Amino acid sequence: MNIRFYNAKILTLNEQEQFEIIRGELWVNGDSIRYVGESKKPAEICAELKLEMPVWEREIDVKGNLLMPGFKNAHAHTYMTFLRSYADDLPLQEWLYQMCFPKEDKLDTENIRPLEVLGIMEYLTSGITTSFDMCYFPPVYAQVAAQCGFRAVQVSGVNSFGGSAAVVEENYLKVNETSDLTSFMIGFHAEYTTKMDLMKEIADLAHKYKSPVFLHNSETQNEVKECLERYGKTPTQLTEELGMYEYGGGGYHCVYFDDKDFEIFKKRQLTAVTCPASNLKLASGIAPLKRFVEEGIPVAIGTDGPASNNSLDMFKEMFLASALAKVREMDAECISADKILYMATTGGAHAMGLDNCDRLAAGKKADLIMIDLQQPNMQPENNIVKNLVYSGSKQNVKLTMVNGKILYEDQKFSIGFEPADIYKEANRIIRSMEG
Amino acid sequence: MNIRFYNAKILTLNEQEQFEIIRGELWVNGDSIRYVGESKKPAEICAELKLEMPVWEREIDVKGNLLMPGFKNAHAHTYMTFLRSYADDLPLQEWLYQMCFPKEDKLDTENIRPLEVLGIMEYLTSGITTSFDMCYFPPVYAQVAAQCGFRAVQVSGVNSFGGSAAVVEENYLKVNETSDLTSFMIGFHAEYTTKMDLMKEIADLAHKYKSPVFLHNSETQNEVKECLERYGKTPTQLTEELGMYEYGGGGYHCVYFDDKDFEIFKKRQLTAVTCPASNLKLASGIAPLKRFVEEGIPVAIGTDGPASNNSLDMFKEMFLASALAKVREMDAECISADKILYMATTGGAHAMGLDNCDRLAAGKKADLIMIDLQQPNMQPENNIVKNLVYSGSKQNVKLTMVNGKILYEDQKFSIGFEPADIYKEANRIIRSMEG
Numbered sequence: 027m028n029i030r031f032y033n034a035k036i037l038t039l040n041e042q043e044q045f046e047i048i049r050g051e052l053w054v055n056g057d058s059i060r061y062v063g064e065s066k067k068p069a070e071i072c073a074e075l076k077l078e079m080p081v082w083e084r085e086i087d088v089k090g091n092l093l094m095p096g097f098k099n100a101h102a103h104t105y106m107t108f109l110r111s112y113a114d115d116l117p118l119q120e121w122l123y124q125m126c127f128p129k130e131d132k133l134d135t136e137n138i139r140p141l142e143v144l145g146i147m148e149y150l151t152s153g154i155t156t157s158f159d160m161c162y163f164p165p166v167y168a169q170v171a172a173q174c175g176f177r178a179v180q181v182s183g184v185n186s187f188g189g190s191a192a193v194v195e196e197n198y199l200k201v202n203e204t205s206d207l208t209s210f211m212i213g214f215h216a217e218y219t220t221k222m223d224l225m226k227e228i229a230d231l232a233h234k235y236k237s238p239v240f241l242h243n244s245e246t247q248n249e250v251k252e253c254l255e256r257y258g259k260t261p262t263q264l265t266e267e268l269g270m271y272e273y274g275g276g277g278y279h280c281v282y283f284d285d286k287d288f289e290i291f292k293k294r295q296l297t298a299v300t301c302p303a304s305n306l307k308l309a310s311g312i313a314p315l316k317r318f319v320e321e322g323i324p325v326a327i328g329t330d331g332p333a334s335n336n337s338l339d340m341f342k343e344m345f346l347a348s349a350l351a352k353v354r355e356m357d358a359e360c361i362s363a364d365k366i367l368y369m370a371t372t373g374g375a376h377a378m379g380l381d382n383c384d385r386l387a388a389g390k391k392a393d394l395i396m397i398d399l400q401q402p403n404m405q406p407e408n409n410i411v412k413n414l415v416y417s418g419s420k421q422n423v424k425l426t427m428v429n430g431k432i433l434y435e436d437q438k439f440s441i442g443f444e445p446a447d448i449y450k451e452a453n454r455i456i457r458s459m460e461g
Numbered sequence: 462m463n464i465r466f467y468n469a470k471i472l473t474l475n476e477q478e479q480f481e482i483i484r485g486e487l488w489v490n491g492d493s494i495r496y497v498g499e500s501k502k503p504a505e506i507c508a509e510l511k512l513e514m515p516v517w518e519r520e521i522d523v524k525g526n527l528l529m530p531g532f533k534n535a536h537a538h539t540y541m542t543f544l545r546s547y548a549d550d551l552p553l554q555e556w557l558y559q560m561c562f563p564k565e566d567k568l569d570t571e572n573i574r575p576l577e578v579l580g581i582m583e584y585l586t587s588g589i590t591t592s593f594d595m596c597y598f599p600p601v602y603a604q605v606a607a608q609c610g611f612r613a614v615q616v617s618g619v620n621s622f623g624g625s626a627a628v629v630e631e632n633y634l635k636v637n638e639t640s641d642l643t644s645f646m647i648g649f650h651a652e653y654t655t656k657m658d659l660m661k662e663i664a665d666l667a668h669k670y671k672s673p674v675f676l677h678n679s680e681t682q683n684e685v686k687e688c689l690e691r692y693g694k695t696p697t698q699l700t701e702e703l704g705m706y707e708y709g710g711g712g713y714h715c716v717y718f719d720d721k722d723f724e725i726f727k728k729r730q731l732t733a734v735t736c737p738a739s740n741l742k743l744a745s746g747i748a749p750l751k752r753f754v755e756e757g758i759p760v761a762i763g764t765d766g767p768a769s770n771n772s773l774d775m776f777k778e779m780f781l782a783s784a785l786a787k788v789r790e791m792d793a794e795c796i797s798a799d800k801i802l803y804m805a806t807t808g809g810a811h812a813m814g815l816d817n818c819d820r821l822a823a824g825k826k827a828d829l830i831m832i833d834l835q836q837p838n839m840q841p842e843n844n845i846v847k848n849l850v851y852s853g854s855k856q857n858v859k860l861t862m863v864n865g866k867i868l869y870e871d872q873k874f875s876i877g878f879e880p881a882d883i884y885k886e887a888n889r890i891i892r893s894m895e896g
Contacts (some may be wrong), residue, residue, distance in 0.1 A: 107840070111847035117793040150838035151856065306852070307782035309793040335837050337852035342780065349741035357743040358552040368894070400880065402583035403540070403772045406888040412546035417772035420588065421856040445835065452841040 027430055028080040029054040034088035035399070035410070036062055037095070039385045045364055045411055052093055054392040055080065057206075057430040062386050081342060086425075092397040092410060095386055096155025096426060097340035098374025100299045101278040101328025103183075104159050104167065105138050108456045109333035118246055118308045125331060127187070135166050140451035142170045143443050148338040149176070150434035150441075153395035153423040158240075158299075158328065158378050160278075164197045164210060171370045172205035172443040173239035175431050177393060178206070179378040181240045184224065185215035191227035198235060207429060211275070216242035217253050217261040232275075238379070240272040240299075243277025246310045249321045262287035275376045276377060278328065279304075280318070281311045288321055297324040297377040300369075302311065302346035303337075304330035315351040316360050326374040327366075341418045344370050348415060352419065363415035396425040462865055463515040464489040470834070470845070471497055471627040472530070474820045478725065479690045480799055480846055490515065492641075497821050509868070517725035521860075527845060530821055531590025531654035532775035533809025535734040536713040536763025538618075539580035539594050539602065540573050543891045544768035553681055553743040553769050561768060562622075567894045570601050575886035576606045578878050579635040583773040584611070585869035585876075586667055588830035588858040593675075593734075593763065593813050595713075599632045599645060610866050612828060614813040619663070620655045626662035633670060633720040642864060644814065646710070648869060652675035652688050652696040662809035664703045667710075673814070674705040675734075678712025680743045685717045697722035706731055711812060713763065714739075716746040722807040723756055732759040732812040735804075737781035738772075739765035752787040761809040762801075776853045779805050783850060798850035832862035 032051040040046050051066040053071075060080075061071055072079050106126070113125030133141075142161075149157060155176075156249040160183035170179035180201055182194045194212065201210035212232045220228075232239045243261050244250050251262045262277065263286055271290075276297030283291075291298060298422050300313045318325050325346055329338045344366050351361045373382035383393045399407065403417045426434040433441055477480050485499040488506075495515075496506055507514050536703050541561070548560030568576075577596075581658040584592060589610075591877035595618035596602040606613035615636055617629040629647065647667045650775055655663075667674045678696050679685050688696050697712065698721055706725075711732030718726075726733060735748045753760050764773045783801045787793050810819035818828045834842065838852045861869040868876055 062715065086847075107837075110841065110852060111798075111844040113789075114844075114847055114851065115794045115797060121793070144837055151837060153814060201501070302785065306788045309787040309791050309795070311791075312788060332852070334639070335701070335852070336847070337854070339838070339852075339854060342777070345777065346781075349738065352550075352744040353741045353747060356744050356746075358556070358742065359550045360744070362550060363546075381476075400884065402542075402579050402586060402883075403774070405579060405884045406545065407893060408544075408893050409546040410547075412549055412771070416549065417545060417767070417774075419772070419774060419855055421854065428807060445837070448837075449835065449840045456841050 027054065027056065027083045030085045031088050031093055032065060032085065033090060033442065035090060035092045036386060037092060043368070045367065047410055052386065052431050053080070054427070057391055059386060059388055059390050059392050061388055061422060067262055067415070088396060089425065092265040093385070093386065093394055094397060095236050095371045096108060096199050096393045096395050096428065098154050098378060098380070099149060099154045099157040099329050099338065100297070100377050101301050101330055102157040102159050102338065103161065103331030104157055105133065105162055106331035106333040107148070108141045108452060110336045112456065114332065114336070118310060119248070121308065125213050128164060129459055133162050133434060135163050135309040137455050138162060138166055139170050139457065140448050142167050143174060143441070143448050144452050145332065145338060146171065146176045146441065147439055147445065147448065148332070150426045152339045152341065152420040152441065153422060154338065154340055155393040155395070155426060155428045156362065156374070156378060156380065156383065158374070160213070160215070162417050163213045164449035165200045165204065168201040168204040168208040172207050174443070175207070175428055175433050177383070177428050178337055179211070179380065181211045181213035183213065184216045185219035186221040186224055186230070187219060190389045191224065191231055194228065195231055198231070199412055211240060211379070212237040213240040216249070217264060218249050220443055229270050233272060236250050236273045237271050238275035239265070241265065241277060244282045244287070245279035245305070247282055257274040260287055262282060262290050266290045279310070279313065281305055281313045283314060288317060288323070291323045292321045296322060297326050299326045299328045299375070299377060301328045302350050303342055304334040305451040306346070308334055312350045312354045314354070315347060316355050319361055319365060322377060324373055325369045327370045339420055340370055341420055344415045366415050367411055391428040392427055394427050395423055398422045398424045419449040462489065462491065462518045465517050465520045466523050466528055467500060467520065468525060470525060470527045471821060472527060473497060473822065480802065482845055487821065488515070489862070489865050492826055494821060494823055494825050494827050496823055500564050505866055523831060526834050526859065528821065528829055529832060530806045530819070531828045531830050531863065532588050532805050533761065533813060533815070533818070534584060534589045534592045534764050534773065534775060535732070535809040535812050536736050536759035536765055537592040537594050537773065538766030539592055539598065540568065540597055540770040541589045541766035542579040542583070543576045543887060545771045547891065548768065549771070553745060554683070556743065556769070564894055565597065567595050567649060570598050572890050573598060573601055574605050575883050576890065577602050577878070578609060578883050579887050580773060581606065581609050581611045581876065582768065582874055582880065582883065583767070585861045585874065586858060586862055587774045587776065587855040588864045589775055590828040590830070590861060591772065591809070591818065593809070594691055595648070595650070600635045602641040603636040603643040607642050609878070610642070610863055610868050612642045612818070612863050614644050614646070614815065616646045618648065618650045619659065620650035621659055622627070626659065626666055629663065630666055632871060633666070646675060646814070647672040651684070652699060652739055653684050660700070660703055664705050667705060669709060673710035674700070675710050676700065676712060678715055679717045679722070680714035680740070682717055683845055685862040695722055696720060697725050701725045702733065714745070714748065716740055716748045718749060723752060723758070726758045727756045730759060732761050732808070734761045734763045734812060735782055736763045736765040737785050739769040741781070743769055745784045747789045749789070750782060751790050754796055754800060758810060760804045761812040762805045774855055775805055779850045792863065798847040801850050802846055825887045827865040829860055829862050833857045833859045
């Protein structure tokens with residue numbers, strides 16, 4: 027598809043990796059961005075680019091609104107939509123072992139599909155163009171995402187309650203071949219659910235495939251305490267010593283870190299993926315975001331799953347990431363809106379190995395969203411980046427494009443599924459699991 | 462206007478003040494609710510109510526979506542829209558004295574109007590049907606709100622930098638007579654901006670008019686410390702001893718309370734109005750919500766002004782009020798979604814003296830909203846109240862009605878102003894204040 031967006035404000039990154047807002051147009055050619063720049067006669071742009079004049083399938087008047095990179099949700103369990111508002115107001119361990127795991131046991135490769143479509147629909151409404159997922163049945167989620175046209179990076183969630191290194195390897199090979207939209211990294215659920223022999227096998231796989239490794243890391247105080255009791259080391263130090271991070275990676279949550287943990291993340295340039303809403307709601311704590319930033323450790327932002335959050339909304343997470351850092355440090359100057367927006371877009375893309383989706387620029391994949399600035403919460407336009415982070419809402423998302431295709435526009439989905447059917451199925455599935 | 466909503470889920474309160482969701486219809490007659498109950502033939506309902514068959518101006522098929530009371534924003538400075546994203550990332554005192562006050566000095570009774578309309582528009586998009594406002598020029602805001610059809614309760618924000626008890630009295634009389642939609646209570650900005658003689662005059666006025674008293678109370682640690690240094694008492698104890706609360710009232714923020722403060726609020730049944738987003742963003746702290754609830758102290762929820770928050774979004778505040786209580790107490794069971802929703806609706810109405818707007822029931826004012834449940838973030842419908850509090854979004858607000866009039870529907874406003882004009886004016890005004 028050739029699509030021309032004109033009359034737009036466009037959020038770009040300059041050479042210092044700082045956000046700039048330019049006025050002009052953006053051309054999409056197939057799955058990629060062909061041009062981002064000032065408005066000129068299309069013929070002039072074509073001459074510059076040595077390009078034949080495209081035949082536009084659509085020319086979209088952006089009406090002075092904002093085009094920006096889609097949000098990258100750097101930690102999620104998309105299929106968990108079925109447990110939204112099902113088991114709340116419980117501490118993490120109880121919530122996980124008594125409520126989530128028994129219901130998850132009733133999932134199969136068929137009933138999980140509409141639950142995943144439901145999550146993808148929610149991402150699109152919030153301008154999220156990729157999720158970094160720890161899923162049940164990764165090949166199934168890869169199929170579902172590709173079918174919807176959604177970009178999905180996955181990581182293994184294997185643990186000693188289920189799965190094996192052999193299955194991880196099988197998934198690795200399958201998912202990475204499913205579609206251009208899907209990829210897979212080596213990983214495991216968490217130290218507290220995984221025995222030493224399996225962790226060692228995971229490290230071997232990471233070496234074999236030169237893969238980064240991600241896991242739930244230091245989400246609760248108790249998790250760190252128990253790991254110290256078991257191994258005399260924190261989860262970060264243990265996994266480092268097991269040789270997990272030869273090819274990078276990072277951790278989800280990273281709430282309780284000691285000096286040595288920070289050092290390892292800094293040295294290896296691992297990504298700390300913060301999930302502020304989930305950490306509050308499960309009463310896990312507030313991550314030390316300021317220190318991650320000060321140490322130059324890459325940070326990305328995730329929603330976590332809809333059972334713990336309970337929504338998949340990057341605007342909520344951005345506000346929280348910023349505001350919680352301020353109150354944690356009792357310092358209202360702590361972490362600027364620009365830094366937060368970078369984490370939610372470019373930072374997430376880099377964590378997922380999607381360097382070709384990390385900004386709006388010619389040659390990058392066309393994963394972008396249109397933000398309606400003509401709404402009261404985005405006015406006046408004193409500072410558009412601050413408006414996005416501090417007062418933005420998913421209500422402002424007018425259009426979500428992934429890989430050059432418009433999947434969501436003016437509250438309508440183009441993903442090959444009827445919303446009403448998906449809602450009906452999701453309700454039926456959770457009801458069928460009861461009793 | 463006679464409006465019939467049918468095929469609805471309706472959020473009501475039972476005799477134990479607990480939320481229930483019934484299926485049926487809701488009739489609006491003029492500014493009030495005439496009927497809430499199960500669906501029957503309209504003629505049957507009329508016979509029961511001994512009512513002539515109404516001529517409907519509109520019959521609205523709610524399509525199984527939710528009708529619920531409008532949110533009550535229990536603390537706001539609506540006019541501050543112009544400072545949204547203008548002065549961020551600063552601590553409260555610096556933000557207030559160096560950024561807000563100098564710009565506020567440039568406000569007048571004309572340029573403040575579009576700024577207030579902008580705030581009212583934002584309320585409507587978030588399903589807020591009333592604000593409890595501490596404003597510049599209260600009679601002007603009363604006029605603007607009445608013109609838009611919006612319900613506005615105001616409180617005096619007098620302090621020793623401007624205003625006098627005489628002006629408070631004048632405003633009290635004027636605003637309470639402006640419209641059925643507007644009312645005014647005695648109050649003052651805060652102890653830290655108000656000298657003793659003025660506080661005493663305010664207490665006298667409260668007695669004269671039998672008015673509740675509200676003020677910013679114990680928002681920061683520093684505020685309490687300085688009050689203790691000045692008077693040897695906390696702001697709560699000082700104002701109690703000055704006889705402020707003979708007719709009730711409460712405090713905005715209430716972050717730093719000691720045992721005696723809790724005791725006073727409990728004994729007097731004063732409302733603690735929590736403003737979680739603002740308290741985070743200005744790095745003020747996290748209010749002790751759990752204890753307020755345990756002591757049986759009324760709680761309501763406010764957004765505070767758009768310069769500190771930076772949005773006027775009750776969904777954001779509800780999630781925060783709940784999730785922050787959980788992380789503050791490190792207890793994921795702390796405060797249920799039901800309690801939070803009660804604070805955001807009924808609790809706010811009671812704080813503002815709007816007992817006739819506190820729930821959906823026959824005879825109450827028709828201040829209500831329609832929530833679109835056919836959106837991914839509201840599915841599956843495991844628990845609608847939890848979905849509202851934990852995953853709801855202003856995107857779900859399909860319709861906002863105040864006093865029987867539909868002011869917002871499907872993203873369109875019916876308030877007598879053109880959105881584009883308001884945005885243009887708001888941008889012009891802040892630009893004109895620069896330099």
